[in-house]
Amino acid sequence: MTHASLSRSQLIGLIVLTLMWGINWPVMKLSLRELGPLHFRALTMALGALGLLLFFRLQGIRMLPRGAAEWRQVVWLGLPNMLGWHALSIYGLAQLPAGRAAVLGFTMPVWTVALGVLFYGERLTARLLLAAAAVLAGITLLLWNELAQLAGQPAGIAWMQGAALCWALGTVWMRRTAITLPSETLVVWMMALAALAIAPLALALEPTLSWRFSPAVWASLVWAVLVNYGASQVIWFRLARVLPPSTSAMSIMAVPLIGVLSAPLIVGEWPQWQDLAAMTCVVVAIGAVLLPARGGRETA
Template sequence: MLTPRQLWGLVALTLMWGVNWPMMKYSLRELSPLYFRALTMTGGAVWLYAFFRARGVRMWPARSEWRQIAVLALPNMLGWHLLSIFGVKALASGRAAILGFTMPVWTVLIGTLFFGERLTRRVVFATVAVALAIALLLWHEAAALAGRPVGVLWMEGAALAWAIGTLMMRRSHPSLPVQALTVWMMLLSAAVIWLLALSLEPWPQWQFSAPMWGSLAYGVLINYGFAQIIWFGLARHLPPATSAMSIMAVPLIGTASATLIVGEWPSWQDGAALIAVMAAMAAVLLPPRTAARTAPHKETA
């Protein structure tokens, strides 16, 4: 059972991650995608490095650990964050969040196809539900006068990268603390994104409005900062069903908060796709009832 502190931490984390989607969309009104991602990821990584080092976490990798950091960073950080920011640029932020959180389904499906994991009715249902959600959003984007169907492809590419990275993380056994691993994956990915930004986008003027500076601060301090710290504090103690429900709530909050922050009103296709994706996530993340019934109860001292 969750303690009150864990419960409030979980609520805060879900809100932070959900609100981040329209906040990113707001930032892209005044800053190009690559510079936005490079700036916020660098700032967040530096802030996390200082925080965890002050807490006594070993932050500097050994020579033998660098290769693993780089390999894991490719899909988990570079692939996900690079592709998703172009998806947010092209799509409504709530729609991007819905598509991005098809990741758990892709993780299970890839595990079934390539790693010998069992194909269950839940996986089949989740796959069909995600396909329906993608079809609904592609249909809406193609039918809209200023639709950007390519944005759907950006977001699904990001979700696939995240799914592959998740499977790689499950099969790796890093000796570096996970906090340090995350920070260095962020720093290496940010360095690549800085190079891409300098090569492909014009240099920003850095004359932003006050709300824009607030949005950038949110990305650095909240999304890449406090949210990560809360997650590291909760991850080891949350029951699977609880963490699953938290993840499922993120696209819902992203879609709802987008109306207030950037004035995006969801269409019926968005609502139907959100329901389909949440059902798919529930199918692959929530434990079966039979497993919950037969699970042994912990003895209390």
């Protein structure tokens, strides 16, 4: 499948999805002004999972895992894909500007390929070396900038890279697991179990919620449930089966760009030159590992 074979509705869906994913970073940052990161994740993931469960069930999709083997798939794949990524990334976001966190989180595709080379015998290529160099350059720029500021939070960079590595590991495991569950069912139960794991941590480690949020934070929570964990998931599942690889890559490359550019409008965080330079490095890295080689055939 090529770009030209995408229908108008599919192209619009892809643009909307990319905007949702990018804008979500500063919207989440807005929520963290008035509630703890673990409370935010537990609350929004639980409600999002419930909404998706009801929606996909009405579509006639089997929503209950069968037997111990399918429940093991949910738990095993959910540890890095949901629990690791969502718990670590929200801590990183709490300590970093939203655009910066988005840039660091979307180094995931590079780490996915690197894990394949290091542990699964995949071939090391010049493009992967370029991607690794570009990612390291971007991380170095941001780390140097954080350390140079008295109020900097270099630990936030470590949280985000841990989150990106979890997401990458989960992606590698997904590719190498014979999944018998519908993908919608797998994601819903991974989200639900991750929320159940995060909730007691939130109660133990963070202050009790007052529920007296500002209108802007209420709006950001509604966004998280209905858009990030709701509409964007539905759009993604409908597009994932038809998107060509290069189209998916371009969408992923655009997310940190949108995160950086939308942050000034939503949370008043203006990017510095290090953010823009690091964003360019990460976009180059994603393109190097995801876009097909020139002359290569593109499959759906």
